[in-house]
Amino acid sequence: MHQSDMERFAFLFLCGKHDRDILMGKEKMTFSDFDRLTFITDFLGLKLYNLEIWNTYSEQFTEQFQRLEQLYDETCGIEYWDTTETEQHDHWIQEFCRQVSDRKSRKKLEEIVKQQYQEKGLDDA
Structure with missing residues (x-):
């Protein structure tokens, strides 16, 4: 499995149904969704999946x-x-x-988020 596939799988596993439906093409992505999802994937260090989202959706938000x-x-x-x-x-x-x-996954994600805040020199949320 390629790194981009692993990042996509991990993100889709973690995200809520609404975001999963958007990213699977079942619901229309808004500019706000695009902004939010690209921020979150970048924040979590999912660079290849972030790039995939950009390549797939950015053209529809040219205006x-x-x-x-x-x-x-x-x-x-x-x-x-x-x-x-x-x-x-x-x-x-x-x-x-x-x-x-999944409670264990949520706990692990919260640890990753806290580490990201610390690495970026931000107060953790």
Whole structure:
């Protein structure tokens, strides 16, 4: 089995039914789903699966990416610290952990998340 297959299998095993249905093509992926799922896979170090999600879905969000780029260009000179995004990311990670149905797997995932927070120099959620 290839590394990308193992990452996909692990993520699909851990994620909740809604996310699994999205990633299996049973439900439509929204831009918000795309943002959340790519953040979580990146945070967990699932680089190959993250890339697979990008390659599969990013093209359908071209317009949203263009709007974000335009917004960035218009506001790049403004300096401010907004904790909203960090809080949103923490929420996504916590929700992802809560959706793991197997208790042993959830406990192990929570340990991995805590280690990731420590390695990234972030307060753990």
